[in-house]
Amino acid sequence: MAHKLDIDALLARLPLFRNLDAAQLALMARASQQVRVAKHQFVFHRGDPANGLYVVAVGGIKLAIPSPSGQEKVIEFFAPGQAFGEAVMFLDKPYMVQAQALEDTLLIWIDKQDIYAAIDHDPSFAKRMLAGLSLRLHALVQDIETINLQNASQRVISFLLKQPREGDQVHFPFNKNVIASKLGLTPETLSRLLHQLSAKNLIRVDGRDVQILDPEALEAQLYGS
Amino acid sequence: MAHKLDIDALLARLPLFRNLDAAQLALMARASQQVRVAKHQFVFHRGDPANGLYVVAVGGIKLAIPSPSGQEKVIEFFAPGQAFGEAVMFLDKPYMVQAQALEDTLLIWIDKQDIYAAIDHDPSFAKRMLAGLSLRLHALVQDIETINLQNASQRVISFLLKQPREGDQVHFPFNKNVIASKLGLTPETLSRLLHQLSAKNLIRVDGRDVQILDPEALEAQLYGS
DNA sequence: CGCTAAGTTGAAAGAAGTCAATGAAAGTGG
DNA sequence: CCACTTTCATTGACTTCTTTCAACTTAGCG
Incomplete structure (x- = not known):
């Protein structure tokens, strides 16, 4: 009881x-x-x-x-x-x-x-x-927007910026395969994109921990390119 | 009044x-x-x-x-x-x-x-x-499924098969630009795919009217290829 | 009849996926 | 606590699908 x-x-x-x-x-x-x-x-x-x-x-x-x-x-x-x-x-x-x-x-x-x-x-x-x-409906519409109107790189960036941040630190709640699937990507593509963003010094990746080095520049990528 | x-x-x-x-x-x-x-x-x-x-x-x-x-x-x-x-x-x-x-x-x-x-x-x-x-939530989840798990040709086929049919006739309720957008395609791609299906004698297109010549073969394309 | 919107077609570029090999991390059992 | 296995992640080379851009045709409407 x-x-x-x-x-x-x-x-x-x-x-x-x-x-x-x-x-x-x-x-x-x-x-x-x-x-x-x-x-x-x-x-x-x-x-x-x-x-x-x-x-x-x-x-x-x-x-x-x-x-x-x-x-x-x-x-x-x-x-x-x-x-x-x-x-x-x-x-x-x-x-x-x-x-x-x-x-x-x-x-x-x-x-x-x-x-x-x-x-x-x-x-x-x-x-x-x-x-x-x-609320769920809203979230799904947003997902459709993300999938249809943004390319792979922008999807990753939006995801990163939407995650809860502690200081400039973001922590992936799950392994990258799961994240990739949520973003409608293959794990390979996600890996490559994170690598690219690192190369541009916009983020720094360490396992499931990601450091957002330049939020403004990241956000800019959503519109610019 | x-x-x-x-x-x-x-x-x-x-x-x-x-x-x-x-x-x-x-x-x-x-x-x-x-x-x-x-x-x-x-x-x-x-x-x-x-x-x-x-x-x-x-x-x-x-x-x-x-x-x-x-x-x-x-x-x-x-x-x-x-x-x-x-x-x-x-x-x-x-x-x-x-x-x-x-x-x-x-x-x-x-x-x-x-x-x-x-x-x-x-x-x-x-x-x-x-x-x-x-119901709307359900429809949105189905859309996400369609977008993520099916290629362009399969999306067109699912759409065709989902439309209300009179005999073997389907009528697009709107112009093809709008349909293309709903399917997450460019109008060009939609046009080409409809053409391909016609070439295979699976459908016959006349403006907004589509004749479904071989529903089984169409359905098969969703799994086979 | 002429104009604008809609649809088609071709050639070329680009983005993301697939396949395959390798490396790292993490969990398991002795 | 270490060796082993399995899962997860990365990287490269290559392929494929879809888009883009541009030209052209057709259809619909004032």
Whole structure:
């Protein structure tokens, strides 16, 4: 029963549930289940039915489109506090993407019926949900923009500039294969481009750590060339 | 005042509002405004604030990302009955896309506050809204899949096969420049690829009318080569 | 009828991908 | 703690696909 308490506390901290009253929250907690996924393990595959949504409690998840040729296109990453799988749940369609743990991860799973109940009970929950989906839509449109309107080098630069920075330091959250896929590049191309940027003294790369030497010059590359 | 009556009838027929009761519908109608847009005219530009959503009553709208170099990337088309602009409304962010009329178009505009009121009043409205957003998200993920995992020829083929068919006839809803942009291609490339498919006797092109001669062989190209 | 927008075609350049070999790092088990 | 294996990353040579630029044709519209 210690488990249940954990879930309660976790849920209460999630942005999605912030406005639920105690009773509603308790209901959610009772309906939800913990799911543990080891690194590299799949949460679901393309084609699986979607009966609920997941919230990341601890760890990290990547959503990707599998391709017949074995490679995959990474769509999005999810960190603790973020929900995924809702969109497909509302459509009664099977997943078109696969979810895989990037590290050992603890997920909360909530059944569709309970989500619907919460929507009926609390309009502000519905709004929160709408805002969540809108945010994702926004991000996807941005991705399409990046893929279509920017060349490989500009995509890498935008990505670098979008990453959270500590001083001038950026740290890749995942290995470069995954980053490359997110950017719609091959690992080889990413490697070459990072090398080029280093050669121009715009950045300095050390494994997953990147030092942004000249942010202005980098930004300029997005328009200039 | 004949205008108001028009709107009432129009709104009642929209999928989005199907579950609203008469009072709520009347409220919506009162709050909504008709917007007329001539062909090629813009409904909004990137950067404009979003204070409500639009529903297409008559005509057609394209959403596109503008690019500094003048070209644009078409994101989506909207036909009568479809709503657009909601996602950004929920986020309190300015539009990141621009909306332009593909033909003379009549739009209904509804203020954000009234949408919120409808959500508060009717959970099923919220669910409908959620389903709408989910559908768009789904479509965008599919677009990303198409762009990333398929080459130009496969993209054209998928597009052809996805279009509504009457017998073996497909009709492009817009000019080929717009289609090309939606597929992430240059008009030249699209032209060449259609020509190639014709040469292989898989299709026959006559202006905006395309005859699908061999759907199976077309489909096979998506995997084989 | 004439003008502008849309579509086609060719030749050439360029960007990114593929294949293959090598090197570095990191995890595993004795 | 070290040797070993496996995964990750880099680099070079080459190929391929798509774009670009330019000329030309066709279609649609005032």
